[in-house]
Amino acid sequence: MPLKQCAELATGCMLPGKERVELKLFLRNYLLLVFVQAFQFCLVVLVFWLAGFRDISLVFYSLFLFGFTFLLYTVYQYIRHRAFYKRLSQPFTTLEEVYEVKADTPVYHALSRLLKSSQALYQKDIAIQSKKQEEQLVFMDLWVHQMKTPLSVIDLTARDLDEPYSSDIREETERLKNGLNTVLYMARLRSIQQDFNVKTIDLKTFIQQVNQENKRFFIRNRVYPKVEMEEETIQVETDEKWLLFMVTQLVHNAVKYSKDQSDYFYMRVYRSNQRVALSIQDFGVGIPSSDLKRIFDAFYTGENGRTFKESTGVGLYVTKEVAAYLGHDIQVESTVGQGTTFTLYF
Amino acid sequence: MQKIYIVEDDPALADLLEKTIQKYDYETKTAVHFQDIMEEFETFQPHLVLLDINLPSFDGFYWCRQMRQMSTCPIIFISARVGEMDQIMALENGGDDFITKPFHPEIVLAKIRSQLRRAYGEYSPQLKERTVEESGLVLYPERLELHFKEQVQILSKNEAYIVEMLLDRYPRVAGREDLLETIWDEFAFVDDNTLNVNVTRVRKQLQRLGIQDAIETVRGVGYRLHVTW
Numbered sequence: 001m002p003l004k005q006c007a008e009l010a011t012g013c014m015l016p017g018k019e020r021v022e023l024k025l026f027l028r029n030y031l032l033l034v035f036v037q038a039f040q041f042c043l044v045v046l047v048f049w050l051a052g053f054r055d056i057s058l059v060f061y062s063l064f065l066f067g068f069t070f071l072l073y074t075v076y077q078y079i080r081h082r083a084f085y086k087r088l089s090q091p092f093t094t095l096e097e098v099y100e101v102k103a104d105t106p107v108y109h110a111l112s113r114l115l116k117s118s119q120a121l122y123q124k125d126i127a128i129q130s131k132k133q134e135e136q137l138v139f140m141d142l143w144v145h146q147m148k149t150p151l152s153v154i155d156l157t158a159r160d161l162d163e164p165y166s167s168d169i170r171e172e173t174e175r176l177k178n179g180l181n182t183v184l185y186m187a188r189l190r191s192i193q194q195d196f197n198v199k200t201i202d203l204k205t206f207i208q209q210v211n212q213e214n215k216r217f218f219i220r221n222r223v224y225p226k227v228e229m230e231e232e233t234i235q236v237e238t239d240e241k242w243l244l245f246m247v248t249q250l251v252h253n254a255v256k257y258s259k260d261q262s263d264y265f266y267m268r269v270y271r272s273n274q275r276v277a278l279s280i281q282d283f284g285v286g287i288p289s290s291d292l293k294r295i296f297d298a299f300y301t302g303e304n305g306r307t308f309k310e311s312t313g314v315g316l317y318v319t320k321e322v323a324a325y326l327g328h329d330i331q332v333e334s335t336v337g338q339g340t341t342f343t344l345y346f
Numbered sequence: 347m348q349k350i351y352i353v354e355d356d357p358a359l360a361d362l363l364e365k366t367i368q369k370y371d372y373e374t375k376t377a378v379h380f381q382d383i384m385e386e387f388e389t390f391q392p393h394l395v396l397l398d399i400n401l402p403s404f405d406g407f408y409w410c411r412q413m414r415q416m417s418t419c420p421i422i423f424i425s426a427r428v429g430e431m432d433q434i435m436a437l438e439n440g441g442d443d444f445i446t447k448p449f450h451p452e453i454v455l456a457k458i459r460s461q462l463r464r465a466y467g468e469y470s471p472q473l474k475e476r477t478v479e480e481s482g483l484v485l486y487p488e489r490l491e492l493h494f495k496e497q498v499q500i501l502s503k504n505e506a507y508i509v510e511m512l513l514d515r516y517p518r519v520a521g522r523e524d525l526l527e528t529i530w531d532e533f534a535f536v537d538d539n540t541l542n543v544n545v546t547r548v549r550k551q552l553q554r555l556g557i558q559d560a561i562e563t564v565r566g567v568g569y570r571l572h573v574t575w
Binding site (some may be wrong): 145146148149150151152153155156157159162163164166167170173177184197212215216219220222224241263264 | 521
């Protein structure tokens with residue numbers, strides 16, 4: 001009966017749905033006590049009944065008194081512990097919220113202390129982990145830079161060798177150099193906020209620089225760039241270093257997947273819907289449509305990756321992330337057997 | 347002869363740099379005592395310094411500041427770091443130029459030449475005209491002239507590049523990739539055919555000097571010079 005009354009009270013008040021969660025929790029917690037109280041009451045009535053006090057109106061009167069005091073107690077408890085139950089029934093949304101808890105009852109106070117201590121443990125753990133991660137990044141950065149000296153030594157030594165060994169070794173040092181660069185940029189991606197510097201860049205000069213840096217790669221693979229500029233000077237606002245990384249990735253892919261298929265690819269700069277676009281179109285193997293959606297995912301290499309080896313699934317991922325950060329759009333169109341076009345919109 | 351002081355703590359790289367630079371008629375010295383670079387610097391009195399940034403006791407920036415207190419000679423930094431911050435630091439500490447590893451030897455040499463020219467003048471008496479020679483065939487790369495037995499042929503830029511590389515690599519094969527890389531004109535479209543055309547022109551130039559069959563084609567690899575004169 002007291003339970004029913006409580007429930008009626010609850011529905012009678014018609015609390016908004018959100019607050020009823022804590023009420024439900026409170027009631028569930030009180031359920032056993034209600035049953036114990038009811039059982040005790042029945043027991044007492046039974047004892048008196050068997051002892052000969054068989055007055056039904058007396059039973060109802062004492063039930064009313066009993067129920068009323070219990071109800072008062074329950075309501076009092078609920079009001080007193082409301083904040084506590086509310087806290088219990090709502091998950092934290094931020095780590096800091098635990099410190100905003102204002103406990104006013106002993107149980108609540110104990111709970112908040114417990115939460116804070118667990119929080120402190122987590123914080124310590126996170127601090128250790130992020131320090132480790134930081135150390136690893138520093139180590140990686142240091143290591144990559146350290147490897148550049150031996151790389152220079154190998155490269156310079158190879159120049160004095162006979163052909164074709166000289167070119168063969170230098171092809172490998174070039175690959176090592178590119179691999180190291182990707183590692184560096186992948187690591188830097190995590191701290192790109194502190195590592196970019198937007199300037200006005202002339203795309204013609206920029207494309208010349210890209211092609212100048214990659215000429216050996218073009219020559220070796222016998223795939224050469226054809227540059228088409230819609231206007232003589234087209235300028236964009238971007239970070240030069242990251243743009244160089246992105247375009248180098250796209251150019252490398254264009255060459256890699258056109259080798260033995262076609263001996264040129266296009267680099268075009270034009271205006272489209274008031275945005276400047278830089279497109280890189282190759283006439284190579286193309287990307288299967290099943291892979292097209294996922295080529296920008298980290299570590300995804302797809303069918304071409306399996307055929308051509310040497311793909312890590314990192315280059316395009318970093319490219320996409322950087323483009324998003326710099327506010328550029330990157331789009332891809334591809335037909336198997338006909339080629340692929342990547343377009344960067346500034 | 348102009349003197350170049352190389353401060354690089356990796357002995358293999360220092361050695362290779364020295365050899366590359368010596369080929370072009372410069373006197374070189376590599377740093378030995380990294381605690382006392384200044385003493386070596388004062389005794390050697392270089393015309394130009396190649397300076398690594400990461401060095402054993404003090405870094406390159408420190409030594410650059412020290413050198414600047416007593417000399418205005420060009421200082422070129424060589425570093426593995428590609429960050430803008432390092433380049434700014436290098437220039438702010440008194441450096442004149444910056445090269446990142448791994449580098450092309452041609453770039454190092456081009457930067458050395460341009461710095462020397464700027465510091466000591468184009469027609470400085472110390473600056474001897476560069477020549478490349480093999481058994482009486484002499485190339486003057488700056489004048490684009492090929493001399494042989496009192497005869498002179500004027501070459502185009504690309505022809506001169508090819509002759510220079512063939513002479514440079516003699517008696518080894520000059521690689522196709524190296525040749526194409528040097529004649530790559532950044533404004534024009536280059537492809538495999540460009541090299542064939544230019545080598546044919548060089549053959550004709552040599553014929554005019556009375557030299558026959560000096561350039562052998564090594565299929566898929568490159569071209570080799572033979573002394574047939």
